[in-house]
Amino acid sequence: MAFLADALSRIKPSATIMLTQKARDLKATGRDVISLSVGEPDFDTPDNIKEAAIAAIRRGETKYTPVPGILPLREAITRKFKRENELDYKPSQVIVGTGGKHVIYNAFLSTLNPGDEVVIPAPYWVSYPEIVLLCGGTPVPVLTTIENNFKLQAADLERVLTPKTKWVLLNSPSNPSGAAYSHEEMKAITDVLVRHPHVWVLTDDMYEHLVYGDFKFVTPAQVEPSLYERTLTMNGVSKAYAMTGWRIGYAAGPEHLIRAMDMVQGQQTSGACSIAQWAAVEALDGPQDHLGVFRKAFEERRALVVSMLNQARGLNCPMPEGAFYVYPSCAPLMGKTAPSGKVIETDEDFVMELLATEGVAAVHGSSFGLGPNLRISYATSIDKLEDACARIQRFCAELR
Ligand SMILES: Cc1ncc(COP(=O)(O)O)c(C=O)c1O
Structure with missing residues (x-):
């Protein structure tokens, strides 16, 4: 054996x-x-964030936290989504995990059954297909080209969707290509998704704040509000706040999905680090200079x-x-x-x-x-x- x-x-x-x-x-x-x-x-990590963590330790914020995250952080996350992405979420629609990777893992762990397909534009972050495989799903890579600046084309997406497609996983700006979708480019993708109501969207917006020139970041549920009911918008503090070691990521979506992820997390890591969560409150609510x-x-x-x-x-x-x-x-x-x-x-x-x-x-x-x-x-x-x-x-x- x-x-x-x-x-x-x-x-x-x-x-x-x-x-x-x-x-x-x-x-x-x-x-x-x-x-x-x-x-x-x-x-x-900016000093104001470090200070917030030190203050949290001194206040004794050192105990277990609620599984989906402390309420002040989930509230700060709802404010962030409203302010930066024009998205309305309630704290009950938000879950905080131990890094963005953990949140993606739990989204798939709570939804994938054998045979379920997850469409992943390539080049992709190395962990995506492996997480899907570990959760029992089938990754379906869809190639982009250098001529299209490594961005998924609507026709290519349409071609790979099947009755078994459960998720399409988008990542803009992308690791590894740096490619980010303009409003128009994202709309071409969301137009396809609108026509396939059984498909869910997981958008990994981890690099949202790292865009250059006059490029304007957009996220799928903002570009196409009708996708709100089947989109998990995932983000985190790792890259934009130089907090990779603090291990805080989060996502917002329909309450029934968040409840399922909460149940998985409750039998797994429970709430993320209490101190890092208070630091993340400061990251999201504090100065962004x-x-x-x-x-x-x-x-x-x-x-x-x-x-x-x-x-x-x-x-x-x-x-x-x-x-x-x-x-x-x-x-x-x-x-x-x-x-x-x-x-x-x-x-x-x-x-x-x-x-x-x-x-x-x-x-x-x-x-x-x-x-x-x-x-x-x-x-x-x-x-x-x-x-x-x-x-x-x-x-x-x-x-x-
Ligand atoms: C596209 C993308 N998503 C998620 C993550 C994971 O972020 P975290 O460190 O918060 O788990 C990374 C980290 O490299 C990444 O590049």
Whole structure:
């Protein structure tokens, strides 16, 4: 009898975590390594948020909390949705989890039955298909193209919907491509969904605040209010408030879905960390000035990285609207030989050789369901980015 669960044989470890660890290991040997594989802002949590957490500890907010989250946080979340997304929710329609990933997991755990399909535009965040598989569902990737800036096209969505489709999982701005849907682009997608009333929408808006230039973020239930009754709008404080380690994510949707997720969470993690929840209240209700600082820094870095990568021989890097990733194609470099003699057959070969020869860690696109590409995170200093992009240029130039 096998000791490990069969479910484990269906999933694979996270490529982003694997590459980040490989970079760390190489660094530990004394090599000069620049990691462009991380998925978190390089900024610190703003002080007002830290102070709110310290005050919560001093007040003794250190006990179990209600399973779906403390009422003051759920109220702050309803205010956030009203203020920023024109969405009306009651606190009873909100659930707080231990990070955004946990909220997605519980949404699927409480709704998926064997055979249920979840449509996932590719490239996708590495965890989506694996979470669906762990919850017993069937991920259905739908490919986008670089020509369409990695955005799902209405006709492609229409084509993959079946009677078994339970969810369509949208993520704008996207990890890994940075692509974000304008109002018009989102409307094209929601128009399709309106015609398929059995399909639910899970929208992962985690990177909502990280959009650049005059791009305006929109979310599906805002663009198409008739989808409100079958949309779970998920978000969190991890990226916009530089709070990845605090582990607070949340979602709002129809009360019967939230109740089901509450039941699952009640037999699982229970309420999220009490202190982190009070910190999240301050994040959502407090001053938002740091966002301007984050955005300005990311926008400068995006300009530098896109420009330098487009100067690398064989790379084609579109300018994304948001998040802190770019997703250049490296297709023309497949089949070429590195100075070490290694033939670069896949994007995974490319990132492994890049790390070994130039000490730059990126993540291969094929792990996000669309390649040959690289995901490059620009959540690091301009100096390091300049150095890393120069190394990538040299690496590409030396492939024969
Ligand atoms: C698209 C997307 N959704 C959700 C998450 C998870 O967020 P959290 O750290 O709050 O679990 C991430 C983190 O990388 C992400 O990129």
